[in-house]
Each structure stands twice: as C-alpha cells, then as structure tokens.
Amino acid sequence: MQAESSCAVTCPFCFQEFSVYAPAPDECPTEWDYDCEVCCRPMLLRFTVDEEAIDAEVKEL
Secondary structure: OOOOOEEEEEOOOOOOEEEEEOOOHHHOOEEEEEEOOOOOOEEEEEEEEEOOEEEEEEEEO
16 A cells, blocks of 8 residues: 655645645546635646656646
C-alpha cells in the first residue's frame, strides 16, 4: 500500500496555493470538481501520472 501523497495547486481565481490529496496512481488519469480552499470558487483538477509522480493541472470551471 502506497502512502497518500499530495499535490500543490494554485487557484486560477485568487492565485493562492494550497495542497490537495492526490488519488492513487492506479486511479489516474482522473478529474475532480474542487472548490478553492481560500476563495471557494469552483475549479477542475486533472490528475495524471508521469514516471510514478502524480501531477495536478488546474482549470477554471
């Protein structure tokens, strides 16, 4: 069992950075609707695996 990992993301609205728990590598690629932890605006998080590291891409909804 792999330990939970996190990804740093930056809100496309308020530009604040925060961390989110990443899904397991076998669940990627995946997309989550997520609300910014600072300004509460909705965004789309797209998780992919690149050489065993999980990357998060952020887009406005």
